[in-house]
Amino acid sequence: MNILDLPTKIHDESRQGEAYAPVAQETALFSKKFYIESYGCQMNFSDSEIVAAILHQEGFGATKQFEEASLILLNTCSIREKAEQTIRKRLTEFRKTKEKKPELLIGILGCMAERLKAKLLEEEKLVDIVVGPDAYRSLPALIAEAETGQKAVNVLLSREETYADIAPIRLDSNGVTAFVSIMRGCNNMCSFCVVPFTRGRERSRNADSIVAEVEDLFRRGYREVTLLGQNVDSYHWLNEADNTSVNFAQLLEKVALVNPLLRVRFSTSHPKDITDDVLYIMAKYKNICQYIHLPIQSGNSRILQLMNRTYSREWYLAKVDRIKEIMPDCSISTDIITGFCTETEAEHQDTLSAMEYAQYDYAYMFFYSERPGTLAAKRFTDNVPEAVKKRRLQEIINLQNELSKKSYMNDVGKSFEVLIEGESKKDNLYWKGRNPQNKMLVFPKKQFNYKPGDYVNVLVHDATQATLLGEIIPA
Ligand code: SAH
Ligand code: SF4
Ligand code: F3S
DSSP states (O other): OOTTTSOOOSSTTOOTTOOOOOOOOSGGGOSEEEEEEEOSSHHHHHHHHHHHHHHHHTTEEEOSOGGGOSEEEEEEOOSSHHHHHHHHHHHHHHHHHHHHOTTOEEEEEHHHHHHHTTHHHHTSOOOSEEEOTTOGGGHHHHHHHHHTTOOEEEOOOOSSOOOTTOOOOOOSOOSSEEEEEOEEOOOOOOTTOOHHHHHOSOEEOOHHHHHHHHHHHHHTTOOEEEEEOTTGGGOEEEETTTTEEEEHHHHHHHHHTTOTTSEEEEEOOOTTTOOHHHHHHHHHOTTBOSEEEOOOBOSOHHHHHHTTOSOOHHHHHHHHHHHHHHOTTOEEEEEEEESOTTOOHHHHHHHHHHHHHHTOSEEEEEEOOOOTTSHHHHHSOOOSOHHHHHHHHHHHHHHHHHHHHHHHHTTTTOEEEEEEEEEOSSOTTEEEEEOTTOOEEEEEOTTOOOOTTOEEEEEEEEEOSSEEEEEEOOO
16 A cells, blocks of 8 residues: 555554455345445445445345455545545456456445446446445345346435435444444535535434434444544534424534443534534533544645635634643544645645644645546646655654654553453454544453453553553553
């Protein structure tokens, strides 16, 4: 994998850009099997769980072995050119499998399906089925069409679809943490971003269905939910039955009240929309984790304006101050794009100094990749040379590595409440779990009888750049 196109792995829970195979659920009961790989953001991983539920009803069971599947699906991402290249390569590989097994159906879902529409099917003949993010309910019909050799495409975007009534089938789950989609689409028009085109208009999911899903997860032993949306702070659901509405702060409170033993996280916040109300609700409930992902993109106001982010450097940094004022222990992470059109060396320095100011605990860092059809592609020239982009990105990564190290070292000697998520990958005598600030802790199980889903207090005695090492404090 190319480090320059992927977020550096500051925390190992990120599944950005990685493929995953689902846990096979009762596959023996199903005559037909599907295999799904997901790429991109958490929304895609969450959508794959909706797709799994739709296919389940049609008699398809999930499998981890693509060789035994009669249907292979790729849930794709278009955010950067590199993301699409990775998927094309994967499709070519699956194409070879199909040559040996002609009855195999290959489907492309998600953002790349939406962006390229029938092109993948007609010109490149890479797939049999193309389905956009709002059209998953039509998958069974499309599969039936494809089985008869017809072209099966549905890339209609919707103003209403939220899949509110579909209970997702949890794929690859640790049984402790789950994602819950609360809204779809995005109404912002950040000039670099393809998401408004691939995901359509913003719409919020029925709050009652969100709370019901969270309650069900809690009953089934889950102890942490992450509320998902491209811009969660603009969540706004109008209950037509009684003409009342629910905003994000209110939704957060409703979810926090499901049970004090259920941790609540959310992602992503747009700096312009996160309100004091949200911050106060976070501060009020101990089970809402003190962690905010607050993408800055650039630390320079001129670039921010070209990016159409609708805030300035000063406004953003004041928001960081406000968060720290209301929640001194809140951790903050960010996304940064370097080398945006016309970015000068001095403007790049502004990004570095903003990072210093904000003291991010971690960050996802990218260089600008022009996306066809976006405002930036239409209006500006992608004129920062690749070598300059890469050098600037490296400087940003180096600085973030220092900031992360400082942030993690700063936790040595402190104790945290940790939700056990499972065994450490490296050593099954150790547990792993996160603290409210979203940092991963690893600690020996010792003689204690804890299990995943339990809370423990852990005293930190050492830190690497991405993990805190500690010992359980006996209760
Ligand atoms: N909705 C989220 C971001 C979703 S995309 C938000 O508003 O913060 C995740 C990240 O990918 C963005 O925050 C941005 O940093 C990065 N990104 C988006 N478009 C990009 C592009 N054209 N080139 C490089 N990085 C991009
Ligand atoms: Fe893209 Fe901006 Fe919407 Fe995030 S808020 S998805 S960056 S347009
Ligand atoms: Fe990628 Fe679509 Fe998410 S473009 S980042 S999968 S919304």
